[in-house]
Amino acid sequence: MTDTSPLIQMSGVEKQFANGTVAVRDMSLSIQKGEFVSFLGPSGCGKSTALKMVSGLLSVSRGKISVNGHAAGEGGDRNDIGFVFQEATLMPWATVFENVYLPLKLHGMSKAGARPRVEEALAMVGLAKFAKAYPRELSGGMKMRVSIARAMATKPKLLLMDEPFAALDEMTRAKLNDDVLALWEEHKLTVIFVTHSVFESVYLSNRVVVMAARPGRVVHDIPLPGGYPRTAAYRLTAEYAEACRLVSNALEGTLDHAHLNH
Numbered sequence: 001m002t003d004t005s006p007l008i009q010m011s012g013v014e015k016q017f018a019n020g021t022v023a024v025r026d027m028s029l030s031i032q033k034g035e036f037v038s039f040l041g042p043s044g045c046g047k048s049t050a051l052k053m054v055s056g057l058l059s060v061s062r063g064k065i066s067v068n069g070h071a072a073g074e075g076g077d078r079n080d081i082g083f084v085f086q087e088a089t090l091m092p093w094a095t096v097f098e099n100v101y102l103p104l105k106l107h108g109m110s111k112a113g114a115r116p117r118v119e120e121a122l123a124m125v126g127l128a129k130f131a132k133a134y135p136r137e138l139s140g141g142m143k144m145r146v147s148i149a150r151a152m153a154t155k156p157k158l159l160l161m162d163e164p165f166a167a168l169d170e171m172t173r174a175k176l177n178d179d180v181l182a183l184w185e186e187h188k189l190t191v192i193f194v195t196h197s198v199f200e201s202v203y204l205s206n207r208v209v210v211m212a213a214r215p216g217r218v219v220h221d222i223p224l225p226g227g228y229p230r231t232a233a234y235r236l237t238a239e240y241a242e243a244c245r246l247v248s249n250a251l252e253g254t255l256d257h258a259h260l261n262h
């Protein structure tokens, strides 16, 4: 029998920070294994906070999040979650190999034992030849690839990505979008991808969760029909244009709302 229970279940989740800011209010969402979901919304709508709660990096103030049957941040195998931040956050004094080895080292693996894993992860992102390089020798896009390799080194099933490509030029961003889709398909990952970009969310996802600010909350949950694999040609289809229009209208609605609430 196939397991149809959601991988992630958020029920009535709220996050209030110590200074009183309600970053996320009453967020309820089910995410199935294998989905590619984007959290899209204006600055300050709680996208990062929601992602960090799913990862267990932040606690919830109210409500519940379960990930693979365990409360977020508790139980289960922490290796099952990979997190990619907006900045590549590499150790500048360490080689690419050492940077990707870090999560395995933290799990007690010897360098020799981890070598095949690290090499595999670097090959996944096209950096097999750069193991001995230092971050300063790499472009912004390459640094982000190292960051993705580091997240993939533990062979996670769930990949959480917090605006990973926001600082990159458009060409590099498009290439990395394709690389993430390839990783998702090949490794049968579930991905939650935080972004400000309508185009990026529609290109990547099979579902876009649109959030609004003050307080941060979900206002639309839009399934996208376009099939995979998606390539540059998909960006030229009527289906892609229509999905962008739909998602863009939903996002605009949130901005009006935020404006009225000011």
Ligand SMILES: Nc1ncnc2c1ncn2[C@@H]1O[C@H](COP(=O)(O)OP(=O)(O)OP(=O)(O)O)[C@@H](O)[C@H]1O
Pocket: 017, 018, 019, 021, 022, 023, 041, 042, 043, 044, 045, 046, 047, 048, 049, 050, 196, 216
């Ligand atoms: N540690 C914190 N303490 C207090 N308030 C916080 C903290 N972290 C985030 N916030 C506030 O919570 C709200 C949501 O922040 P969050 O970073 O989750 O939004 P976001 O949608 O990811 O924004 P952006 O797209 O700009 O990264 C914002 O008002 C932010 O200022």
